[in-house]
Amino acid sequence: xxxxxxLIIRIGGEGGEGIISSGDMITQAAARSGLEVLTFKTFPxxxxxxxxxxxxxxxxEVILSEGSGFNVLxxxxxxxxxxxxxxxxxxxxxxxxxxxxxxxxxxxxxxVHCYPVPMSKIAKEELSTYRSKNMVAMGAxxxxxxxxxxxxxxxxxxxxxxxxQEVVEINFKALDAGAKHAREHxxxxxxxxxxxGKPQKDxxxxxxxxxxxxxxxxxxxxxxxxxxxxxxxxxxxxLSKHLPKVNGNLVQAEDEIASLANVIGASYGGVKSMTATSxxxxxxxxxxxxxxxxxxxxxxxxxxxxxxxSTGLPTKHEQSDLFxxxxxxxxxxxxxxxxxxxVEDCIYLTTEAFNIAEQYQVPVLILxxxxxxxxxxxxxxxxxxxxxxxxxxxxxxxxxGDKPYERYELTESGISAMSHPGQPGxxxxxxxxxxAPSSAPxxxxxxxxxxxxxxxxxxxxLEDFVQATEVDDMDGAQxxxxxxxxxxxxxxxxxxxxxxxxxxVAAIYPKLVWPLPLKALNAFAKKYPKTLVPxxxxxxxxxxxxxxKTDMKPISYNIYSGMPFTPKMILEKIKEVSK
Amino acid sequence: xxxxxxxxxxxxxxxxVPPTWCPGxxxxxxxxxxxxxxxxxxxxxxxxxxxxxxxxxxRFPYFVKTYGMHTAHGxxxxxxxxxxxxRPDLNVIAFGGDGDGFSIGGGxxxxxxxxxxxxxxxxxxxxxxxxxxxxxxxxxxxGMVTTTTPYGAPDNPVNPLAFCLTYGxxxxxxxxxxxxxxxxxxxxxxxxxxxxAFVNIISPCPTFNKINxxxxxxxxxxxxxxxxxxxxxxxxLKIALRAKEGKTPIGLLYKVxxxxxxxxxxxxxxxxxxxxxxxLNKVIDQYIP
Ligand SMILES: Cc1ncc(C[n+]2csc(CCOP(=O)(O)OP(=O)(O)O)c2C)c(N)n1
Ligand code: SF4
Ligand SMILES: [Mg+2]
Numbered sequence: 042x043x044x045x046x047x048l049i050i051r052i053g054g055e056g057g058e059g060i061i062s063s064g065d066m067i068t069q070a071a072a073r074s075g076l077e078v079l080t081f082k083t084f085p086x087x088x089x090x091x092x093x094x095x096x097x098x099x100x101x102e103v104i105l106s107e108g109s110g111f112n113v114l115x116x117x118x119x120x121x122x123x124x125x126x127x128x129x130x131x132x133x134x135x136x137x138x139x140x141x142x143x144x145x146x147x148x149x150x151x152x153v154h155c156y157p158v159p160m161s162k163i164a165k166e167e168l169s170t171y172r173s174k175n176m177v178a179m180g181a182x183x184x185x186x187x188x189x190x191x192x193x194x195x196x197x198x199x200x201x202x203x204x205x206q207e208v209v210e211i212n213f214k215a216l217d218a219g220a221k222h223a224r225e226h227x228x229x230x231x232x233x234x235x236x237x238g239k240p241q242k243d244x245x246x247x248x249x250x251x252x253x254x255x256x257x258x259x260x261x262x263x264x265x266x267x268x269x270x271x272x273x274x275x276x277x278x279x280l281s282k283h284l285p286k287v288n289g290n291l292v293q294a295e296d297e298i299a300s301l302a303n304v305i306g307a308s309y310g311g312v313k314s315m316t317a318t319s320x321x322x323x324x325x326x327x328x329x330x331x332x333x334x335x336x337x338x339x340x341x342x343x344x345x346x347x348x349x350x351s352t353g354l355p356t357k358h359e360q361s362d363l364f365x366x367x368x369x370x371x372x373x374x375x376x377x378x379x380x381x382x383x384v385e386d387c388i389y390l391t392t393e394a395f396n397i398a399e400q401y402q403v404p405v406l407i408l409x410x411x412x413x414x415x416x417x418x419x420x421x422x423x424x425x426x427x428x429x430x431x432x433x434x435x436x437x438x439x440x441x442g443d444k445p446y447e448r449y450e451l452t453e454s455g456i457s458a459m460s461h462p463g464q465p466g467x468x469x470x471x472x473x474x475x476x477a478p479s480s481a482p483x484x485x486x487x488x489x490x491x492x493x494x495x496x497x498x499x500x501x502x503l504e505d506f507v508q509a510t511e512v513d514d515m516d517g518a519q520x521x522x523x524x525x526x527x528x529x530x531x532x533x534x535x536x537x538x539x540x541x542x543x544x545x546v547a548a549i550y551p552k553l554v555w556p557l558p559l560k561a562l563n564a565f566a567k568k569y570p571k572t573l574v575p576x577x578x579x580x581x582x583x584x585x586x587x588x589x590k591t592d593m594k595p596i597s598y599n600i601y602s603g604m605p606f607t608p609k610m611i612l613e614k615i616k617e618v619s620k
Numbered sequence: 621x622x623x624x625x626x627x628x629x630x631x632x633x634x635x636x637v638p639p640t641w642c643p644g645x646x647x648x649x650x651x652x653x654x655x656x657x658x659x660x661x662x663x664x665x666x667x668x669x670x671x672x673x674x675x676x677x678x679r680f681p682y683f684v685k686t687y688g689m690h691t692a693h694g695x696x697x698x699x700x701x702x703x704x705x706x707r708p709d710l711n712v713i714a715f716g717g718d719g720d721g722f723s724i725g726g727g728x729x730x731x732x733x734x735x736x737x738x739x740x741x742x743x744x745x746x747x748x749x750x751x752x753x754x755x756x757x758x759x760x761x762x763g764m765v766t767t768t769t770p771y772g773a774p775d776n777p778v779n780p781l782a783f784c785l786t787y788g789x790x791x792x793x794x795x796x797x798x799x800x801x802x803x804x805x806x807x808x809x810x811x812x813x814x815x816x817a818f819v820n821i822i823s824p825c826p827t828f829n830k831i832n833x834x835x836x837x838x839x840x841x842x843x844x845x846x847x848x849x850x851x852x853x854x855x856x857l858k859i860a861l862r863a864k865e866g867k868t869p870i871g872l873l874y875k876v877x878x879x880x881x882x883x884x885x886x887x888x889x890x891x892x893x894x895x896x897x898x899x900l901n902k903v904i905d906q907y908i909p
Contacts, residue, residue, distance in 0.1 A: 069909045070909075072909035073909040192909075244908070244909065245904060245907040245908055245909070246907060246908075246909045247907045251907070255900075255903065255904070258900055258903065259900060263706065264702070264705065264706045266702065283903050285888050285889045285891070285892035285894050286892045286893065286894060286895065286898045286902075286903070287894065287895070287896065287898045287900075288889055288894035288895060288896050288898075289889075289894075290705050290706060290885045290888075290889070292705065292885075294698065294731075295698075295727060295728060295730075295731040296727065298695065298698070299695075299698035299728055299731070300698075302691070302692075302695045302698030302699045302701075302702060303698050303699070303701060303702030303705070304702060305691075305699055305702065306671070306689070306698070306699040306700060306701065306702025306703035306704075306705075306706070307702040307703060307705060307706035307707075309689060309699075309703055310702075310703045310706045310707035310710070311706075311707070312706040312707070314702070314706070328692055329692060329695065332691065332692050336689075419909065422904055422908075423904065425899070425900040425901060425904070462666070462667065462668075462669045462687040462703075462707065462710050463666055463667050463707075463709065463710065464666065465666050467666075467687075468665060468666065468685060468686060468687050468688075469687065469688075470681050470682055470687075470688035470689065470690055471688070471689045471690070472689070472690040473690065473691060473692055474690060481637060481682070482682070
């Protein structure tokens with residue numbers, strides 16, 4: 042039996058059947074046993090019912106994306122089987138609830154290893170609790186592919202121990218029953234077997250949304266205000282638990298306008314402040330984003346994108362808020378937009394977002410997305426002592442001699458010292474009106490021009506400040522891929538696959554997406570005139586911005602079905618346009 | 621309340637920016653009385669922040685030497701609340717108009733009130749949109765002819781006092797711009813109050829409101845009875861509802877104590893054993909598989 046290095050298991054069933062919790066558990070167990078893991082989940086927008094899916098990729102190497110398709114499909118019900126049937130490829134494994142569930146017939150799919158496991162029946166008849174169905178399935182999966190059997194037991198003990206030994210025992214029994222069924226009633230014909238990994242010391246497993254919260258803590262956030270919205274709520278949930286520990290404050294505001302207003306007030310007071318939302322909330326915040334830009338108050342806004350417009354696809358994947366983030370708010374509003382590619386990036390780009398906000402006194406938006414927000418993956422633990430924290434340029438009383446303090450003083454860098462209430466001599470009125478250097482309202486043409494130029498000009502050094510653009514060169518490449526956000530990981534994998542097939546392809550991954558890192562992008566386009574921009578939105582939002590700000594004529598590859606790209610999709614496109 | 625060390629006169633608080641209001645605007649009276657209250661309490665210029673929304677009345681902070689924020693239409697309360705939560709050491713006073721507070725910003729009022737947010741909120745109520753040159757406001761009377769209601773306003777007005785009382789405000793007063801002494805007293809009381817203090821100041825707009833004028837108020841003003849019990853919510857509501865009889869009650873309607881937002885947040889930090897030097901490895905370690 043060959044050892045698999047890379048295995049993708051998809052579990053599908055009805056929302057509320059414990060798919061998410063058991064999926065989380067096997068993921069954690071695998072990570073504990075030293076495997077790399079990356080998960081991908083979709084769930085219905087409704088609380089109960091509807092199709093839910095949890096996909097886990099296991100590997101001994103760093104995992105770049107959720108992958109293309111799956112090797113193992115585990116169906117808790119008929120709906121899951123119906124939804125996925127067309128995607129079952131030859132050579133893969135199908136585990137399904139039979140007999141005793143709602144799948145009526147035994148499955149015989151040509152070239153597919155079909156393993157019936159009567160999960161509902163075992164749960165109901167042997168364990169007399171239907172709720173243990175998910176654990177029966179986990180037991181079978183763990184047994185069949187040698188994934189984390191021991192850590193799985195440890196985790197059950199840790200997780201359910203608080204509820205009493207009885208609950209632990211039921212779960213043990215369910216796990217054992219599933220494993221026993223696999224051992225005794227299934228003849229393993231598939232080749233998938235995960236090698237044990239080496240338990241790693243400095244690994245953590247965390248979701249993209251939690252990672253944004255952690256990044257904020259590492260950056261020194263002390264104030265957070267938000268309004269709940271899928272798929273961003275976990276940022277608030279994480280911080281509501283941990284922010285008070287660092288003496289920070291968190292409130293749930295009455296709406297997203299209030300949450301950004303809160304954040305602006307707090308930051309004006311000198312405290313690093315943040316909010317998190319999704320598209321509908323970001324729409325509501327537009328006026329105040331412009332206000333913070335005008336007031337030059339540092340704020341950080343995380344937008345965990347979902348399918349829009351309007352209520353759209355609340356739980357599905359899309360990267361379609363780039364126009365809004367980059368071009369939104371009325372008037373000429375300067376702001377910065379960053380976009381993380383994976384869970385680890387969610388930590389470090391969030392700390393970077395705070396640093397940029399502080400350094401340049403601008404609103405900084407972080408564009409994550411639903412599948413990244415919900416994705417858990419094993420990453421290297423950050424070292425809090427190594428995080429660079431930048432603080433805003435502060436007014437120092439008396440530093441300018443007798444010259445009165447000017448909040449919006451015109452300086453070479455465009456950055457002016459900010460005073461905080463309580464500082465003698467630093468008094469000023471922070472204002473959304475156009476203002477003189479002193480902060481007093483002033484509408485003269487000369488002042489208008491110099492102040493607008495100040496607010497934009499200060500960002501001229503940004504591209505060198507962040508260094509968030511990665512170039513993957515290749516001599517003789519026919520095509521250069523430009524990807525942003527969570528599509529980057531998928532593109533990386535596609536590029537790797539293409540090169541393995543001998544296709545020459547280069548790539549650039551800008552994580553600073555507004556203002557565009559033009560130096561890097563123009564240099565890239567010069568080397569690789571034919572560029573391909575895969576993105577999960579209808580309009581080709583990054584490609585449009587590239588057409589607007591550079592001479593590039595990128596080929597857009599847009600999908601907008603609510604699902605992310607797979608590496609194979611991008612690979613095929615690379616091959617197609619390379620011809 | 622943070623105070624200055626030197627004795628202060630009200631003119632010491634005036635900035636060099638001359639007020640932009642029309643001659644005869646009620647807001648002048650409010651400015652003078654508020655500055656007197658500041659002087660009386662020797663409020664610290666450096667530790668006081670005046671936050672406002674948008675409107676004629678919201679220009680207030682420019683005319684005062686303290687710190688200030690001139691924010692967006694309707695957003696004065698959440699901005700001020702964010703500032704107060706993160707800097708409870710400051711005196712944060714919110715200013716605005718009737719449109720700013722009860723129309724576009726009306727959705728924030730219940731929440732800032734129910735949380736007993738530690739703010740003083742001074743609203744200059746002229747029952748008209750001044751800055752945009754005379755449109756109907758949420759406190760305009762039914763039938764009022766304005767630029768956008770040439771056939772008469774179709775809507776019932778809100779009652780700012782009853783509104784705040786119902787949501788649980790802990791200090792509710794109404795004053796009249798020309799009665800300077802009372803404005804000063806009620807504003808002082810509001811600044812000294814622990815929790816959310818609301819002072820609705822009737823401040824006529826002679827330029828655009830020809831119905832609610834200095835003359836008309838002579839008829840309708842009515843002092844809160846001397847024997848009114850300011851801890852009696854029902855009695856306070858009854859006074860607030862005198863507006864239905866065309867009366868304009870002035871004085872302190874209600875004042876009680878209850879835990880404030882800042883106090884509640886402090887409790888949360890204490891429960892979490894908040895520590896400025898908290899080691900974040902303790903959070904990270906919770907995510908080890
Ligand atoms: C979002 C938004 N909508 C509309 C306006 C226009 N606007 C400015 S002030 C104002 C009304 C002001 O009335 P009020 O708050 O009563 O203040 P006053 O001028 O009467 O003191 C309006 C509608 C605005 N600035 N912003
Ligand atoms: S328009 Fe009315 S409210 Fe505005 S300044 Fe003039 S008088 Fe005052
Ligand atoms: Mg008004």
